[in-house]
Amino acid sequence: xxxxxxxxxxxxxxxxxxxxxGRMWPWFAALATALGLAGLWLGMLVAPADFQxxxxxxxxxxxxxxxxxxxxxxxxxxxxxxxGLTFNTRLSGxxxxxxxxxxxxxxxxxxxxxxxxxxxxxxxxxxxxxxxTSELILFFLYLGYIALTSAIDDPRRADKAGGILALVGALNxxxxxFSVKWWNTLHQGASVSLTKGSSMAQxxxxxxxxxxxxxxxxxxxxxxxxxxxxxxxxxxxxLWVAQLPExxxxxxxxxKWS
Amino acid sequence: MIWNGFSDFLAMGGYxxxxxxSFGVSALLMALETLLLxxxxxxxxxxxxxxxxxxxxxxxxx
Numbered sequence: 087x088x089x090x091x092x093x094x095x096x097x098x099x100x101x102x103x104x105x106x107x108g109r110m111w112p113w114f115a116a117l118a119t120a121l122g123l124a125g126l127w128l129g130m131l132v133a134p135a136d137f138q139x140x141x142x143x144x145x146x147x148x149x150x151x152x153x154x155x156x157x158x159x160x161x162x163x164x165x166x167x168x169x170g171l172t173f174n175t176r177l178s179g180x181x182x183x184x185x186x187x188x189x190x191x192x193x194x195x196x197x198x199x200x201x202x203x204x205x206x207x208x209x210x211x212x213x214x215x216x217x218x219t220s221e222l223i224l225f226f227l228y229l230g231y232i233a234l235t236s237a238i239d240d241p242r243r244a245d246k247a248g249g250i251l252a253l254v255g256a257l258n259x260x261x262x263x264f265s266v267k268w269w270n271t272l273h274q275g276a277s278v279s280l281t282k283g284s285s286m287a288q289x290x291x292x293x294x295x296x297x298x299x300x301x302x303x304x305x306x307x308x309x310x311x312x313x314x315x316x317x318x319x320x321x322x323x324x325l326w327v328a329q330l331p332e333x334x335x336x337x338x339x340x341x342k343w344s
Numbered sequence: 345m346i347w348n349g350f351s352d353f354l355a356m357g358g359y360x361x362x363x364x365x366s367f368g369v370s371a372l373l374m375a376l377e378t379l380l381l382x383x384x385x386x387x388x389x390x391x392x393x394x395x396x397x398x399x400x401x402x403x404x405x406x
Contacts, residue, residue, distance in 0.1 A: 130353075131346065131347070132346070133346075134346060135346075135357060140357040140358070140359065141356040141357035141358075141359050141363065142356070142357070142358075142359035142362060142363065144356065144359075144363050145362060145363055145366045148366050148367055148370045149366065152370065187377070188377065191373050191374075191377060194373075195369070195370050195373060198366070198369055199366040199369075199370065202361075202362040202363075202365045202366045203362065203366070205362065206359055206362050304374065308377060308378075308381065311381050311385070312381055312384065314385065315381070315384045315385045315387075315388040316388075318385075318388040318389065318391075318392055319388050319391065322388075322391060322392045322395055323395070327392055328392070328396055332389055333389060333392050333393060333396070
């Protein structure tokens with residue numbers, strides 16, 4: 087047990103996490119590509135048209151995965167914030183910052199694809215409905231997190247401030263998720279429910295799940311790749327960074343100094 | 345195959361603009377993010393190298 091916990095703390099050190107993330111991201115990127123291609127094939131070439139929405143429903147294959155990831159990434163940031171604020175691990179703040187831009191992108195895509203779906207089906211790009219409004223707040227929370235952490239010069243203080251914002255903002259995630267139950271909304275209810283199963287046709291459901299998994303793998307690959315750049319930047323004065331092979335291969339003009 | 349040719353696929357039963365507008369912008373943003381990530385890493389490595397080089401210059405002068 088103690089050994090296991092020690093193992094996790096081993097990778098909480100940026101020096102140990104850097105090579106691990108470097109070995110892992112290509113696998114997640116490959117999985118994202120394979121799952122994405124399978125999902126697109128099933129969703130765009132195999133799944134039949136919807137009996138109510140015709141071909142327009144196919145937006146679901148990018149709208150739902152993007153919306154899921156916008157919420158999951160925020161929860162992941164809150165998780166790292168808890169670790170950072172309680173154990174004061176340096177990696178936590180770096181992971182939070184590595185996740186935020188991708189989360190913001192997915193929140194934007196959720197709103198964008200939702201607008202493009204709402205226009206033909208509801209007749210409006212946007213309505214001030216509980217689901218849409220809470221997702222817009224999530225997008226602003228991401229932007230706020232990015233602005234706050236980049237406005238504070240001291241990285242450890244920036245991590246703490248960002249961590250608190252991530253934690254408080256996480257309250258919004260269940261509000262988004264349950265908004266379609268708690269309020270009368272124009273937005274439809276969940277198509278997939280843990281308790282009631284699915285209300286969708288099998289091929290459509292599989293295509294959506296494959297795309298969801300693809301977006302999940304993409305997010306992990308991107309976060310691992312980005313955190314490596316953040317580690318390099320923050321630890322640039324350390325000996326271990328100076329000794330990295332990718333750093334040691336200096337261009338010819340700088341050769342004389344090494 | 346559920347589509348009668350490529351133009352039928354592009355038309356998406358009249359929803360082409362909305363469907364491709366969704367998939368297009370999503371693909372574009374992910375491609376852009378990947379590009380920015382590669383640049384960010386190159387910039388981070390450059391920064392480390394320059395600081396190491398600069399610290400070496402300092403040592404030579406002393």
